[in-house]
Structures are given as C-alpha cells and as structure tokens.
Amino acid sequence: MPELPEVETIRTALSDVLVGQSIEKLIFHRKDLRDPFPKSALRKILLHQEILSVERRSKYILINTKKGQAVVHLGMTGVFHYHDTEKPQVDHTHFVLAAKKQGQATKYLHYIDPRRFGRFGAIGQGAEKWLANLGPEPLNSFEELVESLFEKSRRRKQPIKSFIMDPKNVVGVGNIYAAEALFRTKLNPFKAAGLISKKSYEEMSRHIVDVLKEAIKQGGTTFRDFRDINGQSGYFRIHLDVYGREGEPCRRCKGRISREMMAGRSTFYCAGCQK
C-alpha cells in the first residue's frame, strides 16, 4: 500500500494525536503480523510513557518515548483508524493503542491490516534490523541522493525502475512513484541503471523529490486501501500520469500508456516518450 507520501501522511496524523499523550492500554488481537509482536518490550516502551515524537525512516514509523522506540510498518494494506471505542470495528483489527491526555477522554488507534504484511516491533528486539542498510532519504540532502544513486548504479544491469525501488539505493520510492518519476524524466523503466548519465540521475532525483513532495501535499495516493487515520482518501491519484493508466492517452505525446511486468510488478510507462 503505502510509499513515502502515504507513510508521511500517517506519521503526521499520528504525531498530532499522540505527542504529549501516553498509551494507557495496548491490546493485541493476535500474536503476530509478519513477525511475532515483542509484546513485553512494546509494553515497556509505550505503556504510561509520554510520547515524545513520531518519526519516519524509509516506510517505517518510529514512536519514541524515553524508554525506547516502537516501530510500525504498514505493509501493503495496513491502516490506522482513530476511534472513541477500543472494540474492533472491522475484521483484521490486530492491535489497539488507547491514548490519553490528562483530563481528556481516551481515544483509540486501531491497526487494521487484512494481508498482514505489516510489522510492529521494537528497536533492540529485532526491529533495528529492519532499519539497517537503508539508502538515503530522498527529502534530505539532494546532493547526497544524486551522488549515492550515481555511484551505486555503476556497472549495474538492473532496470532503473527496480533500482530506485530498492531501499538500499533510495528509500520510500515504490511502484507508483517510481513509475511517475521515470515518466517525468522521460526515462524508459527497463533501461539499465549503469548506462544512465550523471546528468540524468540529477534530473531523475529532482523528479523523485518533486513527485513525493506533491503527493504529500495531496495526502498521498489512494488506489484501494490507503486512508488517513480519520478515513479520508489521498488525492494525488488524479495527478498520476502513468500508474494505473494502461491504454489511456499519454498526457505528453500521442502514445498510449503501456503496462508490462518487471520483477513481478506492473510497470506503467509511455513507450512513445520514455526512451
């Protein structure tokens, strides 16, 4: 489901409702998602502790207290819903955080994830491995991003789309935004990463940054499952040029948008103007 803009949308929302509050209850409705929940470590970090900040690294959300860091990944279909009740409202509600501010009514964050590709862990209990070997944050240093992508890509035959979707090279870019950034750069997604010039890496990096920032402003892209914690969709979908537009007219040339499989993922592009 979520790429950087969607995770950032959720991070902002969680920060708004959690920072300065404490978690009074942590209810688990199963023992695991992709990995077993480190329940006692999570309770130690979160229960009755002030939430100091909610950060994002790659597609991971970090919830910080003075006892440590809890880590959430939304997988493909993970969402948080903010409710007045702790009782699950839908199937696949896997854990619930009861959040309370002094003198206010308790509110509940329900984590719902039908496919269960998400994660909920703790730094020091395995989650630190999830964050090891991640490439640069695209919204941090632009120079570092360009330099890192160019250096890592030398002599690589991997298609550029797979290359930028690998979080070892740059984080946060998934199937939608890889397609969109390459369209804007007029780069064919199948072109070998090692054959692309430094100048093209600069242009592509600029488009990656721009498309991610624009999508954040629109609250992300909702294709199917993605929702903010109050249920709203993201509105970047109407700005997509290629993703999900197979057979529709290219907005730049007279071509039609193609869809081909690459490494098991649908790959949308315009064969007319992406060379």
Next chain:
DNA sequence: CGGGCGGCCTGGAGGC
C-alpha cells in the same frame, strides 16, 4: 554478488 522470482496473506474485480 546481482537480480529475478515465489511466497507471505486476503479480498476485489472480471471472465465464464
């Protein structure tokens, strides 16, 4: 090592 593929899961859409 680099890179593709299948698997992890469930559910929605579309064909018959």
Next chain:
DNA sequence: TGCCTCCAGGCCGCCC
C-alpha cells in the same frame, strides 16, 4: 449464484 484466475502502494529468502 458460484468458481476460477489475476491482481494489489512491500519485503525477504532462495536460487541461478
């Protein structure tokens, strides 16, 4: 109304 196949914003382990 089925029942089947394909597909889905991610990531990991396996295999060549």
